Amino acid sequence: MGLEGQIIRFHAGGEYNDSQSDGEDYTIQPGFVFAPVAFTGGNIDSSLESIVSRILPLCSNYVVVNEYVSTCLGSYECGIIARALCEAMGKLLQEYLAFVSKLDYQSREPYVDGRTLTMSMVHVLAQPSIRTMSILYHVVLVVQNKKGGTLLNALQNLKALNYTGDEKGNEILTHLLNTCAVPYSRMLKTWLKAGKLHDPYNEFMIEVTNRTFQSSTTMKQGMEWEDWCRVQDDHVLSSLDTSSEIVAPTLTAFGADRYRSTSNMTAVDKVYTTGRYWRAIHFCQDGSPVLSSEEQGQYSDDANMLLNPVKLSRYIDVSYHKASDSLLHMMLEKYDLLSSLQFMKKYFLLDQGDFFVEFLDAAESELTKGLPTVSRGRVQNSLATSIARTSDLLDDLQSGVDAPQSSQLATALRCSFKKQSLIEELDDLHRKKGASKRNTRNRDLTGFEALQLDFKSIPFPASLVLSHSQIRSYQFIFRQIFFAKYVERQLVTVWSDHQLMKQMVSLSDALKLTFCLRRRMLHFIQNFVYYMKFDVIEPNWRELECKLKAAREHRSNDNTTSSTRQFPRTVDDLLYEHNQFLIRIITQCLLTNSDLIRASTKIMTTCLLFTTQMKLFMGTTKIDEHHKLTAAECSKLRHTGQNKKKNDALKTEFRMQREERLRRCSDRIIGELTTDNFQHMILRFDEVFSANLGEFMKSLKSDYGRRSNAHLTNLFMQLDYNGFVSASMEEKE
Secondary structure (H helix, E strand, O other): OOOOOOOOEEEEEEEOOOOHHHOOOOOOEEEEEOOHHHOOOOOHHHHHHHHHHHHHHOOOOOHHHHHHHHHHHHHHHOOHHHHHHHHHHHHHHHHHHHHHHHHHHHHHOOOOOOOOOHHHHHHHHHHHHHHHHHHHHHHOOOOOOOOOOHHHHHHHHHHHHHHOHHHHHHHHHHHHHHHHHHHHHHHHHHHHHHHHOOOOOOHHHHHOOOOOOOOHHHOOOOOOOHHHHEHHHHHOOHHHHHHHHHHHHHHHHHOOOOOOOHHOOOHOOOHHHHHHHHHHHOOOOOOOOOOOOOHOOOOOOHHHHHHHHHHHHHHHHHHHHHHHHHHHHHHHOOHHHHHHHHHHHHHHOOOHHHHHHHOOOOHHHOOOOOHHHOOOHHHHHHHHHHHHHHHHHHHHHOOOOOOOOOHHHHHHEEEEEOOOHHHHHHHHHHHHHHOOOOOOOOOOOOHHHHEEEOOOOOOOOOHHHHOOOHHHHHHHHHHHHHHHHHHHHHHHHHHHHHOOEEEOOOOOOOOOOHHHHHHHHHHHHHHHHHHHHHHHHHHHHHHHHHHHHHHHHHHHHHOOOOOOOOOOOOOHHHHHHHHHHHHHHHHHHOOOOOHHHHHHHHHHHHHHHHHHHHHHHHHOHHHHHHHHHHHHHHHHHHHOOOOHHHHHHHHHHHHHHHHHHHHHHHHHHHHHHOOOOHHHHHHHHHHHHHHHHHHHHHHHHHOOOHHHHHHHHHHHHOOOOHHHHHHHHHOOO
C-alpha cells in the first residue's frame, strides 16, 4: 500500500549504501528498499530477504502508478482521455487493494488446517498483482506528460512493440485502450456525423481555428475555406495512417466513384474534409455547429471501431460520402452554383459584348488616364450602371431574400486597380518558381492596363468554389481579355475613320502602307480574341457546364440511374473540376508562357500606340468636320419644302460645295501624308509590329508542336493561314 515500516523504507533514488551488502554504494531507482542495519537492529535472514526483495517492486510500482492516477484525476489539464485512462487504472488499483486486504485478513486468521500465512505463500499469491503492477508502471512511464491522440498512439505502440504474444499484457493494454479511446471515439463520431466538436482540452486531431460561430454573416462573407480548422499532427491516430493504405479497396467495396481527387485522399484528409462539409451545411442553414449537451451523449462509444483500421476506414469513407453528397446537393440545387459560375463567365471572362460596350462607353474617358489620376468612384459607378443595364440580377435581388447568389455577386462586384502590369504580376509568380527578375516598366500604367474586377465579399457557399486563389486566376484572365478587346475596339474605330477617306481616290497610293498595317493589326487582334474566347474559353466552359448539369441530374434522380459519363460526385471533385477548368484556360490563353505573353503584350501595345497616332492624324485632317457638314446638308435637302426646280439647283450648289471641301480636305491630307514625320512614323510602326509579330510567331511555332501545347496549333494556323507571316520571317532570316 506504499507505507513504510521498520525494516522496509522508501528511497527517493540515487546513491544508496547498504551495510547488509558489504557496505558498497550503488545507484537505485525510487522505490522501497531494506533499511540499514542501524535501523533494523541486526541482519535479516537471507532466504526471507530474497523473497521480500522480489515482492518490493510491486510496492514501488504501486506508489508510482497511484501517484500518477491521483495527480491526473485531480487535474483537468491532463485531458479527458488521460482521466479515462486513470479511471481504468484506478479500478485495477482497487482490485489490488482488495487483494492486500485479503492478505491482511489471512495473516490474522489461520487456515482451517491450522497453517499460517508465510512470506513464501504471499510471494506466490502476489504473482498476478506483481505482473499487473509492472505493466501499469510501464504504461505510466510511456504516457506521462501526454494527452489526447498522442497518449493513444503511445499506448498502441507500447502494446505492439513490447507485449505482442504476451497474453496478460495484451489483455490489460486492450482494456486500457478500449476505455481511454471512448472520449476520442465520441469526438471523432460527432465530427464525422455533424461537424461538431467538443474538445475543451485540445486533444482531438482537428482543431477549430475560428470559433466565432455566433456571427453567421461574418462567417459567410469572405471567409477562407482553409481557415476553418486545421489538422493537429501530434494527435492523429496511428490507426488512421494504417487505414490510408486500404482506402482504395474500401472505395471499391462501397461502389464509390474513384475520381482523381477523391482517390488520392488519405484517411486523415477525409476526416478533416468531412467535418468541414458538415460545418458548411450548418452555415448554409444558418445554424451554429456547436455541440449541445444533449447531442454529446447520443453517439455510441464504440472504441473497437477506432482501434480497427479496416472498420475505421469504412466508417470514415461512408461518413465522407454522406457529407459530400449533402453539401453537393445543397450547392447545386438550393444555391444554384452553376448560375454563379455563369456570372463569372459573363463578367470576368467577358462572355457577352453588351456589358463590355456599355462599360467602355461610360468609363473610357477615365480609363485612358494615367493610373494616379483615374477617378475610381466614377469607374465604379460606370460598372454598376453597366451591370444594371445588361442584367436582371439586381431585380432578382430586390424581389426577395431567396434571390440567387449570382445576384448577390452582382451587388458585391467592384473594380480595383493594380499597381503592377499583368506581365509584372506574372513575373512575380515565375520568380517564386526560381525565374530571374525582368524589368518591364518604362512608363506609368493607364487605367485600362491596371483595371481588374474584384468582390467586396463572396456569399457562402459560393466562396468554397470562388476562393481567393480562384478569383486571382479569373482576374489574370480578365486583364488579358479586357486589354485585348480594348485594343480591338480602338483598331475598329481607326478602321471606321479610314472608311471616311475611301472616297478620296487620290489618297489611295499614299495611304496604302497605312491601310495595310492597320489591316494586319486588326487581323492579329481579332484572331487572338477569337482564339481566347471561342477556341479556349467556350469549349472548356461547355465541358464544365455539362459535368455540373450531369451531376445535378444524377442528384435529382436520387442516384438511381447509372451513367458512364464523368461528372463530380463529391464536393472535392467539383472543386477539382473547376480548378482544372481555370488551369486549362490560363495555360491556353498563354498566361503560363512568359515569352508568348510578353510578345503578345508588345504587339497589343504597339497597336494601341498606332491607334493613338491615327486619332491625332484624323484630328489634323478635319475630315470628320467635312462629313458632318455633308450629313447636315443632306438632311436639310431632304426636309426642304421647295419645288423640284429650286431643289435641283440647291442640290447642285451643295454638290459643288462638297466637292470643294473634299478637294481642300484631300490637299490637307496629302500634305500630312507626304511629311517625313508621318512616313517615318508609319515605317517605324510597321517595323516594330513586324518584329514583335515575328517574335511571337517564332515562339508559338517552337511550342505548338509539343503534345502538351497542341492547343497552340490552331492559333498559329489562324494567324498564318496563307503562309505570309512565315514567308516574311524566312526572308528576314
